[in-house]
Amino acid sequence: MVGSSRESDGTVEELNITVAVRCRGRNEREIKAKSSVVVSVPDVTGSNEVSINTTGDVGIAAQINSKTYTVDEVFGPSATQSLIFHRIAEPLFADFIKGYNCTVLVYGMTSTGKTYTMTGDEKLYDGELSESAGIIPRVLFKLFESLDVQNEDYVVKCSFVELYNEELKDLLSDSQDFSSRKLRIFDSSTVNGSAMSMSNNSSRKSSRNNSPRSSSELSTASFMRKRWKTNMPTSNGSAGSSVSNGNSNRNQQGSQDQNAGIYIQNLQDFHITTAKEGIKLLQKGLKHRQVATTKMNDFSSRSHTIFTITLYKECHGELFRVSKMNLVDLAGSENISRSGAQHQRAKEAGSINQSLLTLGRVINSLADKSLHVPFRESKLTRLLQDSLGGNTKTALIATISPAKINSEETCSTLQYASKAKNIKNKPQLGSVIMKDILVKSITAELAKIKADLLSTKTREGIYMSQDNYKELTNDLDSYRTEVQEYKRAIETLTSQNTLLLKDKKASNEVNDLQRIKIQNMQDSISELHARIDRQNRREQNLVNTAATLRTTLNTMQNILNEREKKEKDLKENINRLIASDFSQVRQMIDKNFQEIQNNMKLESDGMQPNIDSIKEEIRTLLETAQKHTDDMYKDCVEKVSGELPALYEAASERITEVEAMVGKCYRDLSENLSDASEEYNNFKQYLNDHFFKNNHEELLASHVDRAYHHIQASGEEMFKKFKEMMDNYLENNKHLMLNSLRTATSDVIEKEMQLFEPQKDKWEKSFKYINNCDALNIALQKDIKPPLSNFRSTLQTSRDMIEQTVVKVKERMNDHESPRSMLSKNQTFNHEFSGLLNKENQLQEGLKKSLQFTDAYGNALDQLQASISSAVRDDNQATDKSRPENIDGVLRRIDEQNVLYPDRSPLKRASFKVNKSERSSPNKSSPIKASSHSPCKTQLNLARVTYKRSYTDLDGILDDNQSKVSRHH
Numbered sequence: 001m002v003g004s005s006r007e008s009d010g011t012v013e014e015l016n017i018t019v020a021v022r023c024r025g026r027n028e029r030e031i032k033a034k035s036s037v038v039v040s041v042p043d044v045t046g047s048n049e050v051s052i053n054t055t056g057d058v059g060i061a062a063q064i065n066s067k068t069y070t071v072d073e074v075f076g077p078s079a080t081q082s083l084i085f086h087r088i089a090e091p092l093f094a095d096f097i098k099g100y101n102c103t104v105l106v107y108g109m110t111s112t113g114k115t116y117t118m119t120g121d122e123k124l125y126d127g128e129l130s131e132s133a134g135i136i137p138r139v140l141f142k143l144f145e146s147l148d149v150q151n152e153d154y155v156v157k158c159s160f161v162e163l164y165n166e167e168l169k170d171l172l173s174d175s176q177d178f179s180s181r182k183l184r185i186f187d188s189s190t191v192n193g194s195a196m197s198m199s200n201n202s203s204r205k206s207s208r209n210n211s212p213r214s215s216s217e218l219s220t221a222s223f224m225r226k227r228w229k230t231n232m233p234t235s236n237g238s239a240g241s242s243v244s245n246g247n248s249n250r251n252q253q254g255s256q257d258q259n260a261g262i263y264i265q266n267l268q269d270f271h272i273t274t275a276k277e278g279i280k281l282l283q284k285g286l287k288h289r290q291v292a293t294t295k296m297n298d299f300s301s302r303s304h305t306i307f308t309i310t311l312y313k314e315c316h317g318e319l320f321r322v323s324k325m326n327l328v329d330l331a332g333s334e335n336i337s338r339s340g341a342q343h344q345r346a347k348e349a350g351s352i353n354q355s356l357l358t359l360g361r362v363i364n365s366l367a368d369k370s371l372h373v374p375f376r377e378s379k380l381t382r383l384l385q386d387s388l389g390g391n392t393k394t395a396l397i398a399t400i401s402p403a404k405i406n407s408e409e410t411c412s413t414l415q416y417a418s419k420a421k422n423i424k425n426k427p428q429l430g431s432v433i434m435k436d437i438l439v440k441s442i443t444a445e446l447a448k449i450k451a452d453l454l455s456t457k458t459r460e461g462i463y464m465s466q467d468n469y470k471e472l473t474n475d476l477d478s479y480r481t482e483v484q485e486y487k488r489a490i491e492t493l494t495s496q497n498t499l500l501l502k503d504k505k506a507s508n509e510v511n512d513l514q515r516i517k518i519q520n521m522q523d524s525i526s527e528l529h530a531r532i533d534r535q536n537r538r539e540q541n542l543v544n545t546a547a548t549l550r551t552t553l554n555t556m557q558n559i560l561n562e563r564e565k566k567e568k569d570l571k572e573n574i575n576r577l578i579a580s581d582f583s584q585v586r587q588m589i590d591k592n593f594q595e596i597q598n599n600m601k602l603e604s605d606g607m608q609p610n611i612d613s614i615k616e617e618i619r620t621l622l623e624t625a626q627k628h629t630d631d632m633y634k635d636c637v638e639k640v641s642g643e644l645p646a647l648y649e650a651a652s653e654r655i656t657e658v659e660a661m662v663g664k665c666y667r668d669l670s671e672n673l674s675d676a677s678e679e680y681n682n683f684k685q686y687l688n689d690h691f692f693k694n695n696h697e698e699l700l701a702s703h704v705d706r707a708y709h710h711i712q713a714s715g716e717e718m719f720k721k722f723k724e725m726m727d728n729y730l731e732n733n734k735h736l737m738l739n740s741l742r743t744a745t746s747d748v749i750e751k752e753m754q755l756f757e758p759q760k761d762k763w764e765k766s767f768k769y770i771n772n773c774d775a776l777n778i779a780l781q782k783d784i785k786p787p788l789s790n791f792r793s794t795l796q797t798s799r800d801m802i803e804q805t806v807v808k809v810k811e812r813m814n815d816h817e818s819p820r821s822m823l824s825k826n827q828t829f830n831h832e833f834s835g836l837l838n839k840e841n842q843l844q845e846g847l848k849k850s851l852q853f854t855d856a857y858g859n860a861l862d863q864l865q866a867s868i869s870s871a872v873r874d875d876n877q878a879t880d881k882s883r884p885e886n887i888d889g890v891l892r893r894i895d896e897q898n899v900l901y902p903d904r905s906p907l908k909r910a911s912f913k914v915n916k917s918e919r920s921s922p923n924k925s926s927p928i929k930a931s932s933h934s935p936c937k938t939q940l941n942l943a944r945v946t947y948k949r950s951y952t953d954l955d956g957i958l959d960d961n962q963s964k965v966s967r968h969h
């Protein structure tokens, strides 16, 4: 027999809960779903192991990979109701008869046969149970069979309670019954008025009525309990010791739970005298039970039920032992998604699963011998407190499905079952009650029932006694008070909720403010970025301007190069022309010389005849020479007096233009530089005063402070009791926020400065360049002025001198007498001419001199050509020398300075023209020849020298400037 215990003086040692597994066959749904059998159990019984194969393997692999659970006994699909009763319930029933409290539980997934096992077919067929009858009917029948054969007085009572959605309901109470009251669980060890198993002291013969327990019964029980605890003698004094013994044993359990009896207030116990009466009560209760159709079960129990049979059995003469048999049918655990539970069904399933979960935790805690067992976490576990780990003998039947589709739940059930096997109970005999008290209690109960009946008969509308009515009224008052208390609690909670909502709203507002502040800060940062961008653009503009300037310089440099090339070409042309002209003149002179020599030879052969012609010729020659001289002189004077002013004017005009250009350039540059300088100063000012020095930290700190004050204000209101904690928290947060903002700001500044630093260096350097250029520009302006004014004054001086010279030449020309008049006036000449023949030698000498002079003139021309060539070469060299090489950045100014010398070539041309005039006169007595050392030529040479000096000075300045510029670059 399963679950037997060793008895010793009415007590037993620790005893494990008996655990059995009952596996039904596949039901229609499972067969329809073609869900294979994965659980291996014996067909009927004979094993204590259940294996389940969840891997889907077959054959040996299935055996190897399947999980095996060990329990006390396993029943297969062919195990009958009778077998289950005999193997599991009957042993407990025997103990129950002996006076032990016993419990049989069925536990398992929905539709696995819990109700079938516990109740089965409860109907009677010709007064007999069917084969399908479950444990409860069988216990009822067995009980009365057993009691009838024993020759002892007894009283049997039944109660049937349901736990549905965590609410207790008396299934035997008529719902229309006015006296039905709310059921509440009490622990008799803490509730003074609770009764454990006391009930009416009625004998089998005397009380056959079903009657509910009354408050008087409770008072009696309470009184009895007090006496037991204080070892007070009972009224007859004889039963005190045995009662106290029993009680002292209970106390020795050392645990409140084990000592305590769980009692359901207002639950009605119905006195039965036959099994049929018990069956009727069972049927009545089952009708009231919550049953519904689900996808898994057509008659799915949606609640936990406890059918309790209380036995008061005579022992030791005047004492009756009280024992209880609790037959518990738990609702089935179900997978809500699979069971298709919705709305009410889903709520039921949730509640069922919750209470079963707690039951599982209680089982685990008890199995693991935890210090704390969460009995109080659900009503189910509270009700089962005595049966699990208490002083009750307990058997658990785990019902399972063999089908694969339920394998998950089956595993879970088997885990609970195997775990529950480790729970140890300390079963002990039930308490005793004195016969007279039991009789008094039953008598009082009968009297009350009689009074109710009387009231019912005599007064319309009143169906109970005054006492009952008063008690009910008191209960009503107490309920009203409770309702009031609940209302107050609800009001308090509502006001707390309102406050919390307000706090939440305030917090939300603070959060919004914070968000706005953060947005503002982000805007400020964006504005700073925009400013930096603008500054970058300005810098870029400056760089672009510098690039434009550079391009302009290059263009000007190209123009300068072209000009120099043209000038060079011009010089080459001049040289070529000079060379060709001079060779022509030379050839002409040589030719003339040859002719003269020939003439001289002819004359010497026949001089006389030609004297006249010679005379005439000479006269003509002289006159021609005179005329030529006059023309040349006039030309010369006209050229000098005509071209020099124009030359001067052109030079002066050019200088003025250059000056204007230089001045404009200077002004533009100065303006640009001052703009740049101003921009630089502005930017420097901004960098020094504002750039990331706008005291953002204070701003941030002020923001943080404001936020802090906001949070503090609301926090003070909201969390008065936690003010100190909040202060610390906020302070920490403030520091944290400040630090993080400071770190973020410094990171941003550092990053920006890292990016900006190279630009700044470049930019500052560029400003140095600008400054240097500015200084150079000023120096250039300063340096260029004196040579220009010198040049101007020199030109002025030259002009004055030339004009004076022209005047003097004119005066002398005026003073000069014409050769014709001289000859006409000179009689001596006429006279002497006739003696020319005599003076042939003189004439020949003169001719020779003339020839020599011509020769010398030719030499002089050669020299002049050489000197002009050398002068041109010098000029070229000087020009080459003065040409700045490798001009960079400041070449524009140099080009502008070169513009200062556009008159170099005209001056040279003027000089050449004078020389050309000089050499065009072959006569040594020619005024032009004489004028080769004239003041005009001297002045021209002087002007040329001065010009050259000025030019050299300018070259020197340019060289200086260029070297400075190169150094700065």
Ligand SMILES: Nc1ncnc2c1ncn2[C@@H]1O[C@H](COP(=O)(O)OP(=O)(O)OP(=O)(O)O)[C@@H](O)[C@H]1O
Pocket (backbone or CB within 6 Å): 023, 024, 025, 027, 077, 108, 109, 110, 111, 112, 113, 114, 115, 116, 117, 297, 299, 300, 301, 302, 330, 331, 332, 333, 399
């Ligand atoms: N061992 C069995 N032999 C024959 N029929 C069985 C057996 N077990 C269960 N059944 C049948 O299966 C159906 C479901 O059983 P039952 O209602 O007892 O399941 P349950 O576990 O109580 O379900 P729920 O938790 O939903 O109430 C019933 O029709 C029942 O007759």
